[in-house]
Amino acid sequence: MRTAYSVDTVRTAERALMARLPEGALMQRAAAGLAVVCAELLGKVYGARVVLLVGSGDNGGDALYAGARLARRGAGVTAVLLDSERVHRVGLAAFLSAGGRVAESGERALAGADLVVDGIVGIGGRGGLRAAALPVVRAALESRAVVVSVDLPSGVDADTGQVAGEAVRADVTVTFGVYKPGLLVDPGREYAGAVRLVDIGLELGRGEGDLEALQHGDVARLLPEPTGESDKYRRGVVGIVAGSARYPGAAVLAVAGALRGGAGAVRYVGPAAGAVVSRFPETLVSEGAPGKAGRVQAWVAGPGLGDDASGLADVLGAEVPVLIDADGLRLADPEAVRGRAAPTLLTPHAGEAAALLGVAREEVEAERLAAVRELADRFSATVLLKGSTTLVAGGRGEGAGRLARVNSTGTAWLATAGSGDVLSGLCGSLLAAGLGALDAGSVGAYLHGLAARRVSGGAPVVAQDVAGGIAGAWGDVRHGL
Numbered sequence: 281m282r283t284a285y286s287v288d289t290v291r292t293a294e295r296a297l298m299a300r301l302p303e304g305a306l307m308q309r310a311a312a313g314l315a316v317v318c319a320e321l322l323g324k325v326y327g328a329r330v331v332l333l334v335g336s337g338d339n340g341g342d343a344l345y346a347g348a349r350l351a352r353r354g355a356g357v358t359a360v361l362l363d364s365e366r367v368h369r370v371g372l373a374a375f376l377s378a379g380g381r382v383a384e385s386g387e388r389a390l391a392g393a394d395l396v397v398d399g400i401v402g403i404g405g406r407g408g409l410r411a412a413a414l415p416v417v418r419a420a421l422e423s424r425a426v427v428v429s430v431d432l433p434s435g436v437d438a439d440t441g442q443v444a445g446e447a448v449r450a451d452v453t454v455t456f457g458v459y460k461p462g463l464l465v466d467p468g469r470e471y472a473g474a475v476r477l478v479d480i481g482l483e484l485g486r487g488e489g490d491l492e493a494l495q496h497g498d499v500a501r502l503l504p505e506p507t508g509e510s511d512k513y514r515r516g517v518v519g520i521v522a523g524s525a526r527y528p529g530a531a532v533l534a535v536a537g538a539l540r541g542g543a544g545a546v547r548y549v550g551p552a553a554g555a556v557v558s559r560f561p562e563t564l565v566s567e568g569a570p571g572k573a574g575r576v577q578a579w580v581a582g583p584g585l586g587d588d589a590s591g592l593a594d595v596l597g598a599e600v601p602v603l604i605d606a607d608g609l610r611l612a613d614p615e616a617v618r619g620r621a622a623p624t625l626l627t628p629h630a631g632e633a634a635a636l637l638g639v640a641r642e643e644v645e646a647e648r649l650a651a652v653r654e655l656a657d658r659f660s661a662t663v664l665l666k667g668s669t670t671l672v673a674g675g676r677g678e679g680a681g682r683l684a685r686v687n688s689t690g691t692a693w694l695a696t697a698g699s700g701d702v703l704s705g706l707c708g709s710l711l712a713a714g715l716g717a718l719d720a721g722s723v724g725a726y727l728h729g730l731a732a733r734r735v736s737g738g739a740p741v742v743a744q745d746v747a748g749g750i751a752g753a754w755g756d757v758r759h760g761l
């Protein structure tokens with residue numbers, strides 16, 4: 281599990297740790313870890329040309345101390361001071377006495393650099409990059425140097441991943457102590473490049489976390505596995521209310537996802553039964569109301585319903601977990617959603633989330649974490665917000681409190697018609713198999729992203745292939761590949 285902590289939590293933990301350590305020890309740990317990563321990236325330190333972009337706070341201090349370490353190993357290290365009045369004085373003195381130099385022209389220094397260290401701002405940064413930093417940042421990005429960001433890419437908001445204006449695009453980010461949410465959520469995640477975590481001795485419990493990302497091992501532990509005692513009913517039956525005369529394909533794709541998701545059987549209820557059975561003869565189908573269709577352990581409702589809301593009241597009134605997606609999000613009665621006692625999982629994309637919140641889509645995209653939490657609160661439900669990084673937040677009463685989940689196994693090729701229908705079926709099947717809503721959403725998103733990546737291999741994918749790739753992704757997770 282990768283757990284990210286908010287700036288406030290990090291600051292409090294750092295203060296407590298600093299009180300127990302000699303002055304400056306924490307920064308020395310950070311700088312030592314940073315210098316090790318820089319040396320690895322350079323391969324040969326002696327003779328390498330390194331440029332430090334140094335801001336006015338401790339983030340710049342880290343860069344200066346790491347620069348001093350590289351200078352002592354024979355690198356030519358030049359510091360570009362963004363504010364010569366305000367700089368980490370002790371760090372600068374250490375840097376100069378190790379043989380480092382201060383640049384007269386940032387742009388000239390950057391022209392021949394092998395590696396650039398971005399120490400402009402870290403967790404103390406507010407808003408995007410300021411105007412004074414822009415020319416050197418642009419010159420750094422245009423140079424052929426490897427860009428290493430200190431703690432997080434300057435210009436990325438540590439708590440939200442928001443980027444207001446411009447930010448540094450790093451090849452590698454060396455972050456200290458713990459992950460910050462902005463390193464895991466887009467757009468910030470994209471700016472961070474590969475993230476390396478340096479241990480500086482911070483001790484924080486999972487309960488204090490803000491956001492977490494499941495890893496292979498976590499997902500493997502959560503996957504439902506049949507036992508010798510299992511039969512199809514014990515493994516769970518998932519009911520799918522989807523599709524219409526106009527959109528029969530949505531029903532087929534939701535069923536395709538559900539069949540791969542670990543439930544023992546899939547029951548389809550709706551007007552596309554013919555299309556579903558001809559593609560998947562293993563499906564149990566009926567055309568009446570969901571309430572008359574027989575027992576299920578979870579419902580999925582919404583993909584391709586068009587304007588037919590007739591099955592939704594039955595589904596929302598059921599005492600089993602329910603997933604609402606696509607048209608269902610627009611058609612469902614919000615009061616009926618809020619009033620449910622059993623777990624409820626809503627799976628909007630940014631456009632649907634914006635409609636539910638009554639804001640513009642851009643607003644959701646710029647503040648994805650805030651948007652998913654707001655929706656979870658408003659609907660007292662678990663909400664999965666689809667996107668390049670998918671977020672899942674629990675509603676009130678969900679055990680993990682404010683700890684949301686983020687998934688980034690996906691690929692941009694997943695932005696294709698019908699892939700959301702597959703995801704809804706998959707997550708619904710996991711609900712029927714007994715996972716809680718937060719786990720079903722985050723495990724479903726993980727497998728779905730991995731499946732797409734597997735079948736895509738860098739080329740376009742179609743939703744059916746994503747469904748077909750779930751079994752392989754499941755196997756990879758189980759076998760730790």
Ligand SMILES: NC(=O)C1=CN([C@@H]2O[C@H](COP(=O)(O)OP(=O)(O)OC[C@H]3O[C@@H](n4cnc5c(N)ncnc54)[C@H](O)[C@@H]3O)[C@@H](O)[C@H]2O)[C@@H](O)CC1
Pocket residue numbers: 294295298306307308310311335336337338339340342400401402403404405406407408409410413430431432435456480
């Ligand atoms: N507190 C600690 O114990 C440790 C802190 N460390 C480093 O210290 C950093 C935090 O240091 P600070 O609290 O000094 O904060 P930062 O160095 O992140 O930034 C604060 C400074 O930048 C200015 N600033 C804010 N927003 C800006 C913007 N958008 N553009 C340009 N300048 C801006 C502020 O005026 C302030 O002077 C961490 O990210 C980490 O790199 C590490 O040394 C590890 C230990």
Ligand SMILES: [K+]
Pocket residue numbers: 339398399400401402429430431432433434
């Ligand atoms: K930085």
